[in-house]
Amino acid sequence: MNQLSLRLRQNENLCGTYFRMEFEWPIELSPPVPGQFLTLRTGRGFVPLLRRPFAFSGFHPERRQAEIIYEKRGDGTTLLSELSAGTTLDVLAPLGNTFPFPKEGRRPLLLAGGIGMGPMFFFAEQLAQRGLNPLLVLGSRNSLQIPILPLFRMVETLIATNDGSRGFSGTALDCLSSYLEASPPEELYELYACGPYGMMKAGSSWAKDRNIQSWVSMEQTMGCAVGACMGCVIRVFAPQVDEGIDDPGSYARVCTEGPVFSGDLVDWEGAIHG
Amino acid sequence: MAETSNFDSSVKIGNAVLKNSVGVASGTFGYGKEYEELLDISELGALFTKAVTLEPRPGNATPRIVETPGGMLNSIGLANVGTRDFFTKKYPYLRGLDTKVFVNLAGSQLEDYCESLEFLELNAPLAGYEVNLSCPNVKCGGMALGTDPFQVELVTRELRKRTDSPLIIKLSPNVTDISEIARAAEAGGADAVSCINTLVGMWIDTTKKRPTLSSITGGLSGPAILPVGLAAVYRVSQVVNIPVVGLGGIMEPDHGIQYLLAGASAIQVGTANFVDPSTAHRVVLGIEDYALRNGLRSIEDFHQFLGKKVVF
Numbered sequence: 094m095n096q097l098s099l100r101l102r103q104n105e106n107l108c109g110t111y112f113r114m115e116f117e118w119p120i121e122l123s124p125p126v127p128g129q130f131l132t133l134r135t136g137r138g139f140v141p142l143l144r145r146p147f148a149f150s151g152f153h154p155e156r157r158q159a160e161i162i163y164e165k166r167g168d169g170t171t172l173l174s175e176l177s178a179g180t181t182l183d184v185l186a187p188l189g190n191t192f193p194f195p196k197e198g199r200r201p202l203l204l205a206g207g208i209g210m211g212p213m214f215f216f217a218e219q220l221a222q223r224g225l226n227p228l229l230v231l232g233s234r235n236s237l238q239i240p241i242l243p244l245f246r247m248v249e250t251l252i253a254t255n256d257g258s259r260g261f262s263g264t265a266l267d268c269l270s271s272y273l274e275a276s277p278p279e280e281l282y283e284l285y286a287c288g289p290y291g292m293m294k295a296g297s298s299w300a301k302d303r304n305i306q307s308w309v310s311m312e313q314t315m316g317c318a319v320g321a322c323m324g325c326v327i328r329v330f331a332p333q334v335d336e337g338i339d340d341p342g343s344y345a346r347v348c349t350e351g352p353v354f355s356g357d358l359v360d361w362e363g364a365i366h367g
Numbered sequence: 368m369a370e371t372s373n374f375d376s377s378v379k380i381g382n383a384v385l386k387n388s389v390g391v392a393s394g395t396f397g398y399g400k401e402y403e404e405l406l407d408i409s410e411l412g413a414l415f416t417k418a419v420t421l422e423p424r425p426g427n428a429t430p431r432i433v434e435t436p437g438g439m440l441n442s443i444g445l446a447n448v449g450t451r452d453f454f455t456k457k458y459p460y461l462r463g464l465d466t467k468v469f470v471n472l473a474g475s476q477l478e479d480y481c482e483s484l485e486f487l488e489l490n491a492p493l494a495g496y497e498v499n500l501s502c503p504n505v506k507c508g509g510m511a512l513g514t515d516p517f518q519v520e521l522v523t524r525e526l527r528k529r530t531d532s533p534l535i536i537k538l539s540p541n542v543t544d545i546s547e548i549a550r551a552a553e554a555g556g557a558d559a560v561s562c563i564n565t566l567v568g569m570w571i572d573t574t575k576k577r578p579t580l581s582s583i584t585g586g587l588s589g590p591a592i593l594p595v596g597l598a599a600v601y602r603v604s605q606v607v608n609i610p611v612v613g614l615g616g617i618m619e620p621d622h623g624i625q626y627l628l629a630g631a632s633a634i635q636v637g638t639a640n641f642v643d644p645s646t647a648h649r650v651v652l653g654i655e656d657y658a659l660r661n662g663l664r665s666i667e668d669f670h671q672f673l674g675k676k677v678v679f
Contacts, residue, residue, distance in 0.1 A: 134643070139590045140436055142638075143641060144641065183643070313430070316439070316641045317397075319644075322432075322641065
């Protein structure tokens with residue numbers, strides 16, 4: 094991890110309340126990997142105080158720029174949405190673990206809910222580049238919150254909206270489930286989910302019922318984002334392999350042991366999410 | 368900087384000599400390793416570890432953190448590995464650091480503190496101890512012990528019997544008169560007091576109509592508490608003859624300098640580590656620069672302006 098001063102190159106409205114920010118990535122650092130995140134200061138003052146975490150949503154090797162997709166929803170992200178190209182960003186990165194690739198012969202199913210789409214787009218692109226034929230299911234509140242991306246031509250993409258204004262009417266998980274009913278029963282899968290807590294919980298449980306390995310990218314309010322403060326924990330059933338876990342069998346740090354966890358490991362009932 | 372030699376940045380606490388007055392506060396810097404890629408730890412005068420209790424503690428339910436105007440509330444609940452794992456997993460790294468490492472000790476009762484300290488003295492000796500008698504987020508002990516002068520003196524006296532290493536008592540601001548507690552620590556044999564720990568605070572989610580933190584209240588830190596910390600350090604340093612370690616809300620070098628002027632002999636950077644991990648580094652440089660520009664030759668020289676007694 095590094096504290097970096099990175100030049101903002103692009104900061105644009107993607108769709109609805111979602112924004113996309115692209116910034117230069119230092120030549121000496123290896124590119125960020127899907128699943129990893131960064132934190133950044135939204136301003137120079139003390140309000141808002143804490144850095145904000147965002148998952149990487151892409152990396153563009155040809156121009157050596159990385160990107161995030163964020164939702165404008167509070168003071169910090171409003172300030173962020175007002176930054177113009179050329180601004181220097183105070184970034185801590187790369188942080189956290191990565192999405193593991195699926196075991197051989199398993200088709201990756203990517204469940205993206207709302208602003209959780211960012212890391213799913215990044216991962217979908219990498220999976221497609223490796224010929225792993227991902228299925229991306231993107232769920233959102235309504236059609237206004239669905240971007241139009243070249244990625245959708247590269248990756249098989251299903252769209253679901255809660256209000257039925259575009260694509261499947263219902264949740265992303267229901268959309269996935271109904272799609273798979275028509276698929277060959279012998280096909281093997283691995284599920285990846287990033288989005289609202291309820292969606293990941295349901296996705297994890299859905300996968301477990303079908304004997305499918307699931308991976309979820311968890312979110313929790315963060316303090317330091319480097320494993321020091323023990324603020325961003327979630328309840329888990331067993332320790333992660335990492336020796337750094339400070340409390341075997343009950344809490345894991347989203348910033349350090351995560352943000353990607355095996356869905357089976359997360360104690361969904363015990364994990365109160367703010 | 369050639370003039371550097373004109374300013375002696377070192378600070379003495381008990382029998383430990385810190386290379387400079389700037390440390391990082393307990394609970395904001397883990398056990399050091401977490402920040403090694405972001406800050407040159409050898410530039411620090413001191414490192415105060417995450418609190419260690421006799422037995423491991425899982426900590427409080429989530430959410431444990433919420434941001435507030437100019438600050439943050441935390442309710443971590445002293446989540447930590449316990450003294451034995453501290454010895455096996457954290458000590459080997461900490462002992463190799465080129466800075467003075469103070470173990471922050473926490474507990475629920477006197478016996479816990481004594482047993483933890485005895486274990487660490489025997490197995491994991493470091494520069495010294497900061498005794499957390501002021502955590503607002505555990506049900507018993509912590510702040511309860513730290514708000515009663517009699518208890519503070521008793522705990523300090525018992526720990527004093529068990530170590531010659533520097534003993535710093537960390538004080539709570541959640542009391543009527545912090546200087547009374549500081550005097551009790553001094554009477555018990557403390558080498559220094561640090562003030563302040565977090566202030567009890569609360570935040571309410573108006574959508575859910577309930578407190579944001581699972582524990583209802585938490586400890587407020589960050590720039591919002593800077594003036595409170597300064598006043599506490601000023602008051603305490605008037606009434607004790609041991610060094611005062613100032614902390615609470617230091618975000619910029621100027622804030623650290625204010626603490627030194629208020630009477631602190633050393634300071635700790637806390638929440639700012641989360642916001643900008645280079646803060647401690649900037650504060651070290653800023654203090655040196657200020658000393659040189661103002662013709663101050665030592666940390667004691669900072670104390671002459673506000674009527675602080677020179678205690679060394």
